[in-house]
Amino acid sequence: MAKNQKQFVEEITPMEVDFAQWYTDVIKKTDLVDYSPVKGFMVIKHYGYAIWENIQAYMDRRFKETGHKNMYFPLLIPESLLQKEAEHVEGFAPEVAWVTHGGDEELAERLCVRPTSETIICSMYAKWLSSYRDLPFLYNQWCNVVRWEKSTRPFLRTSEFLWQEGHTLHETYDEAQEETLKMLNVYRETAENLLAMPVVVGRKTDREKFAGAYATYTMEALMHDGKALQAGTSHNLGQHFTKAFEIEYQDREGKQQHPYHTSWGVSTRLIGGIIMVHGDNRGLSLPPGIAPIQAVIVPIAAHKGGVNEAAAKIFEELKPAFRMELDDREQYSPGWKFNEWEMKGVPLRIEIGPRDLEQEQVVLFRRDTLEKETCSLSQVKQRVGELLEAIQKNLLEKAREMRDQKTHVVHDEETFKRIMKETPGFVKAMWCGDEDCEERVKAETGATIRCIPFEQEKLGDTCPFCAKPAEQMVYYAKAY
Amino acid sequence: MAKNQKQFVEEITPMEVDFAQWYTDVIKKTDLVDYSPVKGFMVIKHYGYAIWENIQAYMDRRFKETGHKNMYFPLLIPESLLQKEAEHVEGFAPEVAWVTHGGDEELAERLCVRPTSETIICSMYAKWLSSYRDLPFLYNQWCNVVRWEKSTRPFLRTSEFLWQEGHTLHETYDEAQEETLKMLNVYRETAENLLAMPVVVGRKTDREKFAGAYATYTMEALMHDGKALQAGTSHNLGQHFTKAFEIEYQDREGKQQHPYHTSWGVSTRLIGGIIMVHGDNRGLSLPPGIAPIQAVIVPIAAHKGGVNEAAAKIFEELKPAFRMELDDREQYSPGWKFNEWEMKGVPLRIEIGPRDLEQEQVVLFRRDTLEKETCSLSQVKQRVGELLEAIQKNLLEKAREMRDQKTHVVHDEETFKRIMKETPGFVKAMWCGDEDCEERVKAETGATIRCIPFEQEKLGDTCPFCAKPAEQMVYYAKAY
Ligand SMILES: [Zn+2]
């Protein structure tokens, strides 16, 4: 290992030594994020924000293809609105930020900074809906939300984060259920196809569902340290909110009805997932689909005749097709640049030096496999496209392998506890359906039921914890 | 006028009768916006938000082409940070919303909801900047801001609005000044090329400049009622903030220096400008560049053989090239639809009925000129493209004519007062440069100096109000 390479690597704590410190090192050293003067609030720096922009662009297109339109609802919600749905206010009131003064004046009613927008949106839907002809309502918003968190970690749990929240109304329960699952599926496809992040999809237990939901569906991803990340949720809200907010319409028979309601959201938390699923001890490793820079060109011995010019030419050729960077900074050596771009997780590096020029070729380096190959100048564009596709696929496959390797089937409590302690990951087990049993497992092991997966397997007939009859298989894990 | 057409038109108060009511009618009836349960906060509905998305897409591309990257900074700013720059806090403190509680706990220090982000961004820039090699810093953010307004109007002045704010740091005053003017020029081009909204560009007087700025530059547009709209501002902030926030770097000679600083922003206010510049008594008239729907297809006698199929075929052909809508709703008559889409300002309507089908043609209707023409089926795509371009140009030209017609040159106070009272608009006049004189004109007429334009004309030697020597020509107007 060259000297400067070693120095770079030493800046990042190995994940086996201290995963939390590894995470902190990586996000700080790669311009993804920084801590702000307000505790729990972070600055998303350009490299991190560009990942979010790529996620947004893909998802926004998918939302529009599925018939949704964007709106923007107010940041501040009157306390009285928040209180209209009982479970909802109980779930969110402890973690909202309250605005009490506007300028020098104390407000007659406190306003909360939105932790989520069901209440304010329902108050508007009640105004807008009158006939079954108006349905479905299919709206989404991209915005910031605030939840006052005691203990925070960048991207994973912060007092403010960016997200999208879809809010829809439907004539029937079945249509609402179909929408709930359709959007969960859009999330799953985003995770797998764009983020190369395999997920388990299923329903949350009542204990873990959204405050005010009839049923919550989730996608759960597994991180390198064996902890699960809830990466996106879709809620069938039934008529809980539409009744509380008196949203009514005249149905096809002329009768007044409450519509059925869904909401669904993913957030900048996804970026934390990308880091912890694909990263390694060299730093980030970004899927080409969301990488702010898909390929970086590094000239070698750039002062020698023609190298910089050739690098610039390749850059101009590739720029219209890929997100490119030409690193022609003079104050850094090629080795230093190699390491920096590896740390920043750029999927592909293109090296070109005097000898390459002579042979009319470049060297291509893959961040995911650390493999090098040469490629003739005339083939660069095509080969870069092929390799980016291959990297995207390989990252998904590697992540699947990692997850499968960390997924265990368990039939007894002792094994469960040993696994959660020694080799944490997903544990598949049968569940009795009892909330007290679920609660005891959490209290004793720190693991929660992540979901009741759609893909069921019959692992046995009884619950490993209480020996009562069990009909459902669930995924357990410790979670972020 | 057909019955249903009359009915539609009657829903909108004529602008000559009551311009404010006309504006309110138009925005409410066209799904641009709605009032929320929180006074001064509005909901931007899908039709309005889609305009904002189109503006964002264009501007974001221009920002990136000029070397800027996006970041995201926290919503909440500690009171102590806001107070670091004296003029700034004086300007903004009276209109900020204060967060005093997180969950059940009272905060040790109040946090304000950002009214603009100079202070929080400068606190981060102080951490990030160390060497001249790091400069320039060229960052932007798209976000929401809150300013507690006593009297509000949708888009024009609301307690919360969406905007972008660019914040840059530079080695020299000259570079900062160049950036300030460069971004003002991007704004001017956005206004003229995308929004078809002609603007006057120039510098603000010291009285009207941004709180904490060395100099503020502005673009000012003229509305149908003769009032001006400040449509975008770009500030050269000098070293005011970089000194207050102790932002320092080592310069090329190894000395510690404070960098020079700019900020610049436009907001959803632009949508108010589009409405008031192009709208008429039929409702909106949207420039194709930002219209959510550029052309709508309305089938006539749709039940007759082949009409719906032909309409659908045209829709499929045009959809990849233009933002299209096919209005095949059965519960509304063609006349009703014509009026609705005219009200919503869709630039082009494509009508197709049985007789058109026979003659293998469609009828094209321009919202800007209210003119109809026929076009053979085989030419539709090309002709739609040509007409959208023609409409975009024509709207800019019409707006220029309107503005020029409402722009007056004035040499004496009496004429000034008569114009401001009877036929308000821009008044070009010489100015002595005295703030007291400026203040008196405002107090007596309600008109302010909108800017000292870059394009100067020597209209005389003295100030019309105080008869003192005057070297600068300024634009006066009443303003939103
Ligand atoms: Zn059990």
Ligand SMILES: [Zn+2]
């Ligand atoms: Zn004067």
